[in-house]
Amino acid sequence: MWAVYALCSAFFAALTSILAKVGIEGVNSNLATAVRTAVVLVMAWLVVFVTGAEGGVWNIGRKSWLFLVLSGLATGASWLFYFKALQIGEASKVIPVDxxxxxxxxxxxxxxxxxxxxxxxxxxxxxxxxxxxxxxx
Structure with a gap:
């Protein structure tokens, strides 16, 4: 089952890149990243509440908090660099290099x-x- 989820992830990642390349035209890449991130944040919390997982937030241990925060920082850095590369480069080259x-x-x-x-x-x-x-x- 993990392969199905991974293939869905690949499909949506590809779609994300194409949509972002069109949407970023004439927009500061950092601003575009912030808008995208805000949408992802709302979507993620909606899924948490729809699935009833919000109570689990109190059970997250310190080590998990640390590594989830670090992962979030790494994701943010990745997205900032990715959007800048996508803005100034060709999507067909930026996507595979990413x-x-x-x-x-x-x-x-x-x-x-x-x-x-x-x-x-x-x-x-x-x-x-x-x-x-x-x-x-």
Missing amino acids: KFSVVLGILMAFVFLHEAVTAKTLIGGALIAIGTFVLIL
């Missing part, structure tokens, strides 16, 4: 989470890395 995060995420999962290194993961990551560098050069 997905180099997949390779970096794989490497960080190996180093920090001690996940198993498999041939399939290494080959897939290498192909993504090669594709990224072909687009950059």
Whole structure:
């Protein structure tokens, strides 16, 4: 089931990029990121309330709070850089280069989470890395 969710994520991430590229025309990239973030914030809290998960906020531990906040800061930085790149670059180049995060995420999962290194993961990551560098050069 995780693959279905991941494919849905990929579809909406692609759609997000195209919609953002059209919407960012003539708009400051930081302002555009703030507008997008506000919409995501409202949507996320709506889902929390619709699913009845709001009570769980009191059960989040300190370590989880710390890492969720750090993750949010990393997401914010990513979105700010992404929107600036999207504003000044071609979407067909910015989008796949942004997905180099997949390779970096794989490497960080190996180093920090001690996940198993498999041939399939290494080959897939290498192909993504090669594709990224072909687009950059």
